[in-house]
Amino acid sequence: MAHIDEVLGPEDDTILFLQSRAMVYVTMLWVVAAVWVTTLALFVLLRTALGDTPDTGDIVLYVELALIVPPVTAAVILLTAWNRLGWLHSSMRGLDFAATGRRPVHIPWAGIREVALRYRGPFTELLITPVDDDFVEPGDGPGRAPRTRRRGGQHAYLVDVGLMSPEPAVLLAELHRRLPTKV
Numbered sequence: 001m002a003h004i005d006e007v008l009g010p011e012d013d014t015i016l017f018l019q020s021r022a023m024v025y026v027t028m029l030w031v032v033a034a035v036w037v038t039t040l041a042l043f044v045l046l047r048t049a050l051g052d053t054p055d056t057g058d059i060v061l062y063v064e065l066a067l068i069v070p071p072v073t074a075a076v077i078l079l080t081a082w083n084r085l086g087w088l089h090s091s092m093r094g095l096d097f098a099a100t101g102r103r104p105v106h107i108p109w110a111g112i113r114e115v116a117l118r119y120r121g122p123f124t125e126l127l128i129t130p131v132d133d134d135f136v137e138p139g140d141g142p143g144r145a146p147r148t149r150r151r152g153g154q155h156a157y158l159v160d161v162g163l164m165s166p167e168p169a170v171l172l173a174e175l176h177r178r179l180p181t182k183v
Contacts, residue, residue: 013092015166015174019085019100023163025078027122032077033070040066084143086160088126090174095128096139097159099147104139105157111135113154115175117161117168124162126171129154 040062044054054062081100088097094108107130114129130136133155138146147158161168 015090017088017090017161017164017166017171019087019160019163020165021078021082021085023122023165024081024085025074027163028074028077029070032073033066036070036073037066086164088159088161088164088171090178097126097128097157098139098143099159101143102146103141103143105146106137106139107135107157109178112179115179117172119162122162124160124168126159126161126168127156128159129156 044062047054084101086098086100086102088095094106094110095112096104096106098104107128111130111132112128112135113131114127116127118125118127127149129152136155136157148155149158150156161171164171
């Protein structure tokens with residue numbers, strides 16, 4: 001039986017996956033812009049349906065709001081999560097990871113039953129299912145409890161990897177290299 005901290009490669013064989021702040025900002029920007037512009041359009045339609053037709057000054061105000069509110073809101077969201085974006089560290093000791101705003105978790109390679117990606121694009125998530133909860137070592141620090149999901153009677157840990165650099169395909173290749181039968 002393998003030791004829990006079995007060395008699976010040279011000491012310097014590590015890869016760090018980080019969420020790019022620029023990619024998070026741009027993603028937040030288009031999501032907030034889509035919601036905000038839709039809300040403004042519905043408000044104008046509702047106002048018109050109630051008989052209060054917007055004048056030129058109102059239309060200028062709505063255009064200004066459509067251009068100003070999304071970048072400011074996206075910036076505030078990014079500044080709130082500045083040092084708490086998700087990350088994943090693959091080393092000879094195992095996986096260390098934390099979802100955005102969550103406490104870190106360490107699982108040794110021998111303690112990983114299965115890893116899988118779900119969803120696509122910027123919303124891609126990595127599901128990590130441990131062999132047993134005894135293999136999971138929660139870390140200390142600020143943030144909420146790690147993201148989990150019940151999967152097949154077991155807890156699976158979730159990490160948002162869609163905006164990580166290198167991309168999720170590189171992450172999957174790295175996990176396949178470390179865990180060829182579990183990816």
